[in-house]
Amino acid sequence: MSGAVWAQRPNAPAPGTNLGRLDDIPDGGGKEFVFGQGVNAWRMFVVRKGASLYGYLNLCPHYSMPLNHQPDIFMSRDGTRIMCRQHLALFRVEDGTCLDGACDGRALDPVPLRLEHGQVVIG
Numbered sequence: 001m002s003g004a005v006w007a008q009r010p011n012a013p014a015p016g017t018n019l020g021r022l023d024d025i026p027d028g029g030g031k032e033f034v035f036g037q038g039v040n041a042w043r044m045f046v047v048r049k050g051a052s053l054y055g056y057l058n059l060c061p062h063y064s065m066p067l068n069h070q071p072d073i074f075m076s077r078d079g080t081r082i083m084c085r086q087h088l089a090l091f092r093v094e095d096g097t098c099l100d101g102a103c104d105g106r107a108l109d110p111v112p113l114r115l116e117h118g119q120v121v122i123g
Ligand code: FES
Pocket: 060, 061, 062, 063, 064, 065, 067, 084, 085, 086, 087, 088, 089, 101, 102, 103
């Protein structure tokens, strides 16, 4: 088991878990994936820029809350940044670094992803 933060949390899926088709993630948008239920559910989201994918735990480093209010809405209105809808922190898509707002000096926890024959796979 990896020592990465994503792998240490309850209900973390195993490396190699298939998240489904790349084409089901809107280009310029995102999609959430949840494993388990209730307060211990493991939640991540994937944002897509063309053929590039970026995965993060759905856990804001500000208050450890999910970033989204609406299903699968993780991007800022202009589509250039990941946005936490709780207190409007902004994060760089490519590495999850906090760029503005109540997350100074912190970053989203990455979840590694790979593409296999058009399928999005963890690990
Ligand atoms: S919980 Fe995300 S900005 Fe406060």
